[in-house]
Amino acid sequence: MIGSLFGRGMGLLAWLGGIGLAAGPADGAAAGPFVRPPYAGAYEPQGVDERGLWMDLDEFERDLGQSPGVVRDPGLNAFVRQVLCDTVGADRCGALRCYIVADSRFNAFMAPNGMTVIYTGLLARLHSQAELAGVLGHEFAHFERRHSLAGALRQRSAGNWSAWISLLGVLTAVRTGAVRQELQIGLIAFTRGQEGEADALAARLVEGSRFRLAMAAVWRRAIEEDDALRREKGLRRVRHDITSLADDHPADGQRMAMFAAEELRVGSRGLDGGAEYAAATEPELPLLFAALVRGRDFAVADYVLRSRGEALGWSGALLTLRGDLFRLRGHPRDLVTAEELFGQAIAAGRAPPEAWRGLGLVQLRRGNAAGKAALASYLTLAPSAADAPLIRNLLDSGP
Amino acid sequence: MRRVRHCGLLWIVRTLALAGLVTASPALAGWTLVPAGQTVVVGQLKLTPPTAWNAQTGSTARGVAWTHDGFELNLLEVTVTRSGEPLYRERHRRRGVGGVLPPQFALIDLVDLFESGFRAGSGATVFVIEQASPAKLAGLPAVEIRYRFSLSEDALPSRGLVRLAIIGDAVHAINFTAPALHYFDAGQEEARRIMDEARI
DSSP: OGGGGGOOOSHHHHHHHHTTOOSOGGGOOOOOOOOOOOOOOOOOOOHHHHHHHHHHHHHHHHHHHHOTTEEOOHHHHHHHHHHHHHHHOHHHHTTOEEEEEOOOSSOEEEOTTSEEEEEHHHHHHOOSHHHHHHHHHHHHHHHHHTHHHHHHHHHHHHHHHHHHHHHHHHHHTOOOHHHHHHHHHHHHHHHHHHHHHHHHHHHHHHHTSSBOOOOHHHHHHHHHHHHHHHHHHTOOOOOSSOOOTTOSSOOHHHHHHHHHHHHHHHOSOSBOOHHHHHHHHGGGHHHHHHHHHTSSOHHHHHHHHHHHHHHHOOOHHHHHHHHHHHHHHOOHHHHHHHHHHHHHHHHHSSOOHHHHHHHHHHHHHTTOTTHHHHHHHHHHHOTTOTTHHHHHHHHHTOO | OOOGGGSSHHHHHHHHHHHHHHHTGGGGSEEEEEOTTOOEEETTEEEOOSSOEEEEETOOTTEEEEESSOTTTOEEEEEEEETTSBSSOOSSGGGOOSSBOOSSOOTTHHHHHHHHHHHHHHOEEEEEEEEEEEEEETTEEEEEEEEEEEETTOOOOEEEEEEEEEETTEEEEEEEEEETTTHHHHHHHHHHHHHHHOBO
16 A cells, blocks of 8 residues: 555654653553753754755744734743743753744644744633643654654655656556545645654653643643534534544544543643743733634634633633623624623723723613713723724714 | 644645735736726715726625735725625635624724724734724715734735725725835825715
8 A cells, every 4th residue: 555655653662762761651661750862952954855944944934033923022922932941941942933923823833943933822722831831842842853854755755756646647548546645645644643743742741841741621622612613603513533534633632632641640740830821921811812802703712711711710801802702793692791791800900991992882882871981981091092083082972 | 733734844835835826816807997087986985096096807795906016015995885794705704704794883883893804804813903083984974994914924014094984874995905115105195085085
């Protein structure tokens, strides 16, 4: 079978074997604590393929550095970088650069040249330093194992094979679609295998760090979020514990199960860092949630907001964001909910000025003239707000 | 991380390729010339541009899209949206729409609705309102919004100027967008003149 040519590699076992952990947890033996191999110094690309790949990525990173989508808050960036360094080790961390990018999707990646990109949608969905460590450990595993280079070479090889087979089929009048499809399936399986390896290595890295291994909850919430989205959109529910031929990642349920087993083995030792995570991300909550709240997926945004509130507490800013979510959807019962949420935000203290703005707008929509007082409070708290001229005009326009 | 479409090198390469394909697509669209001084009717608005514009035919459901140098460099859209319709066509239609006009809405609501609709329609990952102020459109009360945005596919910062008004039973919007570097400043004066001189 041609597909067998692209089966899972033995790279991870070889790596673990090199540091004396070839007898991993699968055989039930009590493995010692994970010890990172000695750091050999900054890695340089080898060969024309890898040098070409790094050159392209260096250029991409230069553009990314100028992008207005990059979040430059120094506190948040320092926090994320510290978690990364604590997870992979300070020696390895020196070669890595972190960029937080405004994007509502749950994603992050680490490129072969050490560029690390974390989406704000990811930060909105995580609840602790431990969870962030698991994600960053996964991305570091791709970098350490040079998965992208291997994947690019595989894809080029598969592409070459596919082109030659297609030409052969034309010359011999033989159908080659099935063979080329099998090449693609093999490539996807290879990529899926890499993701599984990265998860396994991430578990080891977190185990060897000061953080608790806590990734099963992340994948559980991903499943619940997807189910909420499908319910809202009337889409067919899917099973989260099996993969199809087209899945280039393990299923979320498989990842949850793998990490749950690892967490059972490792135990609950290590720092969770929920309070620290909440404190570090609180100042940028509007940025982390802006695209979600003002996007098109109400169920997803509400699920992510509620899960953070239930895990880390409902701050005035978080209540205001949820109030805006309901206000923007704007059904009659949503306006009632929004008014309650804005009221809770204000009562909780330290609510952002947007809480008074949202309360005022909702009250006016519901025909309650008290909304003007709330909007006046908003202007007092934020006289230079972008929409201040519009709000002032509204207040000046009469009763 | 979760979807290899966004994971590592493969995502970057595919994204760059897709961006190239998208920018190459205008050759497939139909175009007509709107001569300087010709009056064009969109919904209840009559517009008379002071210079000639290239108008894309059949590209918008309810309005017109004009450009001088290509949509990536300057884009003037005039749209008419009724209650229950989205201000901007959803990029991913299976996932629903954003910025749908509710049955009852006030001028102040147009700021949030425009942002939601524009984010959904353009896929902007960064959208910041610089100023929202009262204005006039065809002599009627309107909202003028100045904003900046960027799309997920590129690092180019862009700016926009939109004026929205409720005329009859529909929201009429004239929206000008262009890259922040040179093109927005070069084109906003004419865009503003078209908005100022629009009439019913």
